[in-house]
Amino acid sequence: MEKSGYLTALRRDGGRLAEAVRDLRAPVAACPGWDVAELVWHTGEVHWFWRQIASGAVPGPDDYREPPRPADDELVTWFAEGVEALAGALAALDPAEPRWTWAERKDAGFIQRRMAQETAVHCWDALSAAGRDEPVERELAVDGIDEFLRFFLPDAPPAGFRADVHLHATDGPGEWLVRPSAAGWSVTGEHRKATTAVRGTASDLLLLLWRRKGPEEVEVLGDAEALEEFVDVSQLN
Template identity: 30%
Template sequence: MDTSSYLKSVVEQTRTFAEWVDGREAATPVPTCPKWTLADLVDHVGATHRMVTMLVGEQLSEPSKAFAAYVPAPADSSQWGAWMSDGAAAAKQAFDSVADDAPVWDPSGAAAGVPFWSRRLFGEASVHRADAAVALDRQYELAPEPAAAALEDWLDTMTSRGYWENRSDFADGMRGDGETLHFHTTDAPGEWLARREPDQVVLERTHAEADLTLRGPAADLLLVLSRRRRLDAAPSLDLQGDRALLDRWIDHMDWVSD
């Protein structure tokens, strides 16, 4: 997927999200984010749209201005739908106005800029729509290829140098001696080998023998690895190898679950 495709999906998924949450009870719990209410979830998604819109639209080289311009969600939940849809549309306009190589700050540590943020907004939309689906008892669907792309975003973001350096709990939990985990989507192209090293998690797009292999439909892999569905609730997934390695991995995949 390219920047345009990512942002098209962000707008489409946000439209669905907005329809689900509009006018709903703000205090509704979000089981997949135990410390959040529905209001917190809406606030996070919509505020992220606006922060990224400023970062990309103004081509900011550091994030303080965008962070300081945080815009909370409306207190009246009947305004949530329009607020979320407007934020996604503004984000798409911002990306449409810049080239992929425009210099924009991002937290990955790889100076990925505009492409990083287009994929990250897509990944956020894909995962947080799953949160809303659980909270509101809605059916979550994501086609195989977009689900594989969202999984790529999740794995790449969570193993980035920036994440390692800024989350000491993740770094301490993921330090290893070469232990390997292989994730394989069966309904769309996608294979990843994660290797735990003392100073980083190395992620490769390859097929290889591993200490732990988890394979199955892309959407199910996405939901399990992002902690949006328990492994025992995803019978379509096939696990081979050391289950403890997977449990430890999932325990530390908590960027947006708290």
């Protein structure tokens, strides 16, 4: 995906998230202890932070100051306005423009991608809280799996983890073979036998990696325990 696709996704899924809000007190199953109000605030505050970085208002997290939290009756409007402000700030940047990020890649393109992906997953959270199980758009989900496997696995596999995991999208092109080694992780697009094979739509595979869906919601062939261990090693807060 490219810049224009990420900005389209950010605006689309930000709008869908805002539209999905019906009950701010509804629980968010994927985020224990959160209700929808906390989800909207969290996503909006993440947008605020990266807008400050993208615009150059702050050079990094040490200079960042959290915005005041709006009252509940103003929260969704504040969030929606923030989506558009973030999209505008990101639209003004060439993807190669240097910017601080927490990852090894330090440019605006990383932020453009990360904000589209962050918003897509939290949009799914909001829809789920409203009783709607709607998939992440397929092209974005495929890109999200690529992003996850590059940036959200630990630098080295945990001691004793030796399983190969093959992810295979069933709704179009997309497969990933993840192999651990002493040097780190190898991620390729090849099709070959693995300790564990996982088949599902691109959206379901992405949501599995982000712990929004369980192994029972995809097809697992081989060592199911290895899949659970693989999902658990990711660097998620």
